[in-house]
Amino acid sequence: MSMIIDRRLNDRNKNASNRQRFIRRYKAQLRRSVADIVADRSITDMSRGGEVGIPVKDISEPKFRVGRGGDREMVHPGNKEFTTGDRIAKPPSGGGGGSGSGEGQGEEGQDNFMFTLSKEEFMNLFFDDLELPRLARNVLGDSKQFTYRRAGYTPSGVPANLSVPRSLQNAMARRIALRAPLNRELAELKAGAGSAEDIAALEKRIERIPFLDEYDLRFRHRVKEPKPISRAVMFCLMDVSASMSEQKKDLAKRFFTLLYLFLSRKYEHVELVFIRHTSNAEEVDEHAFFHDPQTGGTVVMSALNLMIEILEDRYSPSQWNIYGAQVSDGDAFGSDPQRSAMRLSKDILPQCRYFAYVEIPDSTSSITPLAAAYSQIRDTAFAMSTVMDRGDVYPVLRELFQKETA
Amino acid sequence: MRSLKDSVLSRGGDWDFELLQRYDKEIGIIAKEFGLDTYPNQIEVIASEQMLDAYASVGLPISYAHWSYGKEFIQNEEAYRRGQRGLAYELVINSDPCIAYLMEDNSMPMQALVIAHACYGHNSFFKGNYLFRQWTSADAIVDYMVFARKYIFECEQRYGEDRVEETLDACHALMDHGVDRFHRPSPLSAEDELQRQHEREEHAWKQYDDIWRTLPHKRDDGANVKKKKRIFPPEPQENLLYFIEKYSPTLEPWQREIVRIVRKLAQYFYPQGLTKVMNEGWATFWHYTLLNSMYDRGLVDDGFMFEILQSHTNVVMQPGFDHPGYSGINPYALGFAMMRDIRRICEEPDDEDREWFPDIVDKDWRDVLDFAMRNYKDESFIAQYLSPKLIREFHLFAIADAHKADHLRVEAIHNEEGYREVRRLLSKQYNRDVLVPDIQIVRYEHMGDRSLVLRYNRLRERPLTDDATEVLKHLSRLWGFKVTMEVFEEGKGVVDKTEVSPA
Numbered sequence: 001m002s003m004i005i006d007r008r009l010n011d012r013n014k015n016a017s018n019r020q021r022f023i024r025r026y027k028a029q030l031r032r033s034v035a036d037i038v039a040d041r042s043i044t045d046m047s048r049g050g051e052v053g054i055p056v057k058d059i060s061e062p063k064f065r066v067g068r069g070g071d072r073e074m075v076h077p078g079n080k081e082f083t084t085g086d087r088i089a090k091p092p093s094g095g096g097g098g099s100g101s102g103e104g105q106g107e108e109g110q111d112n113f114m115f116t117l118s119k120e121e122f123m124n125l126f127f128d129d130l131e132l133p134r135l136a137r138n139v140l141g142d143s144k145q146f147t148y149r150r151a152g153y154t155p156s157g158v159p160a161n162l163s164v165p166r167s168l169q170n171a172m173a174r175r176i177a178l179r180a181p182l183n184r185e186l187a188e189l190k191a192g193a194g195s196a197e198d199i200a201a202l203e204k205r206i207e208r209i210p211f212l213d214e215y216d217l218r219f220r221h222r223v224k225e226p227k228p229i230s231r232a233v234m235f236c237l238m239d240v241s242a243s244m245s246e247q248k249k250d251l252a253k254r255f256f257t258l259l260y261l262f263l264s265r266k267y268e269h270v271e272l273v274f275i276r277h278t279s280n281a282e283e284v285d286e287h288a289f290f291h292d293p294q295t296g297g298t299v300v301m302s303a304l305n306l307m308i309e310i311l312e313d314r315y316s317p318s319q320w321n322i323y324g325a326q327v328s329d330g331d332a333f334g335s336d337p338q339r340s341a342m343r344l345s346k347d348i349l350p351q352c353r354y355f356a357y358v359e360i361p362d363s364t365s366s367i368t369p370l371a372a373a374y375s376q377i378r379d380t381a382f383a384m385s386t387v388m389d390r391g392d393v394y395p396v397l398r399e400l401f402q403k404e405t406a
Numbered sequence: 407m408r409s410l411k412d413s414v415l416s417r418g419g420d421w422d423f424e425l426l427q428r429y430d431k432e433i434g435i436i437a438k439e440f441g442l443d444t445y446p447n448q449i450e451v452i453a454s455e456q457m458l459d460a461y462a463s464v465g466l467p468i469s470y471a472h473w474s475y476g477k478e479f480i481q482n483e484e485a486y487r488r489g490q491r492g493l494a495y496e497l498v499i500n501s502d503p504c505i506a507y508l509m510e511d512n513s514m515p516m517q518a519l520v521i522a523h524a525c526y527g528h529n530s531f532f533k534g535n536y537l538f539r540q541w542t543s544a545d546a547i548v549d550y551m552v553f554a555r556k557y558i559f560e561c562e563q564r565y566g567e568d569r570v571e572e573t574l575d576a577c578h579a580l581m582d583h584g585v586d587r588f589h590r591p592s593p594l595s596a597e598d599e600l601q602r603q604h605e606r607e608e609h610a611w612k613q614y615d616d617i618w619r620t621l622p623h624k625r626d627d628g629a630n631v632k633k634k635k636r637i638f639p640p641e642p643q644e645n646l647l648y649f650i651e652k653y654s655p656t657l658e659p660w661q662r663e664i665v666r667i668v669r670k671l672a673q674y675f676y677p678q679g680l681t682k683v684m685n686e687g688w689a690t691f692w693h694y695t696l697l698n699s700m701y702d703r704g705l706v707d708d709g710f711m712f713e714i715l716q717s718h719t720n721v722v723m724q725p726g727f728d729h730p731g732y733s734g735i736n737p738y739a740l741g742f743a744m745m746r747d748i749r750r751i752c753e754e755p756d757d758e759d760r761e762w763f764p765d766i767v768d769k770d771w772r773d774v775l776d777f778a779m780r781n782y783k784d785e786s787f788i789a790q791y792l793s794p795k796l797i798r799e800f801h802l803f804a805i806a807d808a809h810k811a812d813h814l815r816v817e818a819i820h821n822e823e824g825y826r827e828v829r830r831l832l833s834k835q836y837n838r839d840v841l842v843p844d845i846q847i848v849r850y851e852h853m854g855d856r857s858l859v860l861r862y863n864r865l866r867e868r869p870l871t872d873d874a875t876e877v878l879k880h881l882s883r884l885w886g887f888k889v890t891m892e893v894f895e896e897g898k899g900v901v902d903k904t905e906v907s908p909a
Contacts, residue, residue, distance in 0.1 A: 002447035014459040015479040022476030062876035070868030071808045075832040078726020079803035087813040115480045
């Protein structure tokens, strides 16, 4: 008799660890793929999985195998017209001539091993790229954040949550309640002429009432609640004058993405406003923001003015959490940097929860006018940093993360 | 629910566990009547994701962790998700009890097909065929894999994932060369294995005495050296993994154990590669025969049979060489056709059969098939039983591909002069040496630089693929010293040499 077993409820993810090992082994290649995806994906779209490829030859496992060449015979089915002694032109190598291992030839043309990374795997590689510390990863990795709220008491729970006063209170109540009728009976027996035996038995019974019983126990009850819904708006300001190269914009994109990811974990609803500026500022969509080439001078002030205008118009600080992020190569002329710094610290920062300025200069040797002016700003909501490399992106936001995770 | 007239077990595609049980019982009864001898069955119903999991661990219910299984898994999952590839309806494991996986999405007829195919077809093949009997220990494999998984996990904890992975990678590269082809290995037992491994470590530990280190080394005089300088190993050794496990000068005990685990695994899979045509042919023949007898007995209805036959026909389809879907000879098609043909020769022989197979005509087909199943592998099975009729039916033809010639030559076709040649060449095609090159260890310079010399016995100038150097690197990593491979060809001597030193 055969045994039939339903295994459908067993673990379905036996290979998760093997998959992780595979990804770990090919991290370098995968990071390259992820970088490509990051480059042409929208910021709001970043926290999704993605399809990546690894060159097939990188992942093949070597074995001793007999290759093409030498003399051999092969037997094939389906002969229609050939007869012994016929000569057939050799098919071009790689074609259907077929060696003993007929299978797998079709796959030779495909030079990439393509597969889909899950959201978590993708984000991890993305964070690796930015050298994001573990703590920040956890903040970003959680798709939902919950808080625990106390919600009275419950009769079951783990010992750590035992509420001693409550349990003893219950115990006392139970003891009193159970004893009362027995005590009354005892008093009656003692008053009347109850036999000594009965009295002794009753006293014993009273004694047997336990001091603490299992159903006296009460545990502190906690319920998991999602964090309150709130909304935030993130202003992305970027200098798009000719000196901002593609590579600089790519860095900027990573910076904006990181901030966006952070905000979208924290707030239920995050809106993005893209303001680009040369000598005057305009609000654009994301694609234009990152990809449209522009020419012209640089007036930082124009962007800040536009930001204030939009703020007043659409995002009242009483209803929105406001975040700002500015990226520039630091070039500014005349009185513009000083006036911008003033404008920022006077009119914008008081309304902002956080404003980060990232500078991507051509070289680190000299201080740019804008950095010089901004460095005068003393405000806890303001952070600035110079970024030359991807690894530098995170430190700009470090304070923000630290503050929020503390 | 069954009325007296109506003996049909079920109608339609739905199945439940009670029905599976009933079908299994009926199929089991018929199988017994045909004399199929099987291990007890353990039928496990699983979901499609679980099938993907089972694929990845090379068909074993449990295996140690390694990235290559992750790769395999991702590959299958992607292909399945994109609809490029369907999933197998079943997977069966050579174990005692014989574990067969059934997919939950199969319809009732498909489940019955799978039960007949796997639980009675493959199962009886595993139990009966001489290669499986000699090279695998069906009753111990699952326990052994549990042991292996645990052992490798512990190694990872102790020595780090990277070192374990490096060792495993190297072993996997040499896996095909970890089999004793000519003598029967000792049976597996996880318990003994653990015990033995423990004892070996214990012994080394007990024997260790720091004082030996302080003894002055004995000076070798010339005569002594001469006497010791013998070639080692005395006979060429084809089981590379075994040799490494026993003689590697540098491996640590846990690494030897890992080599051993991979070697045991290789040995377990060794018969499967040699009996693909027979094994699949046998199972297909039996699901076809068993289900047809069910139909004859009125246990299943027409709808059931239509579904079975449709699936069966797809399985045994053999596209011609010029068909875009052609990828070599389909083992199901060839195996099934040969099994059926043997039955035909026994039952209704014609003159040709009497001439070609005088010893099996008019015999009981069950005995003849059973004998063939037990005592042959693909190579010998084809050489023995491929009939001219099948060569005609398959339109088989042989072509010669000589690397010096600029044309392929048709050597033989399905005609009177060609039958024997086609049969000989097809049989040779299933020789393991065609796919797995013959590589042996010929010298270990244990008195010299400790290098290892391998010899590739090249056949008719067939070269190795470029991978070979990579494999040699793995080998030298395991060995710890220089590894040389000579390419040797009969009549020409050593024609090429590759040397690899450990990094």
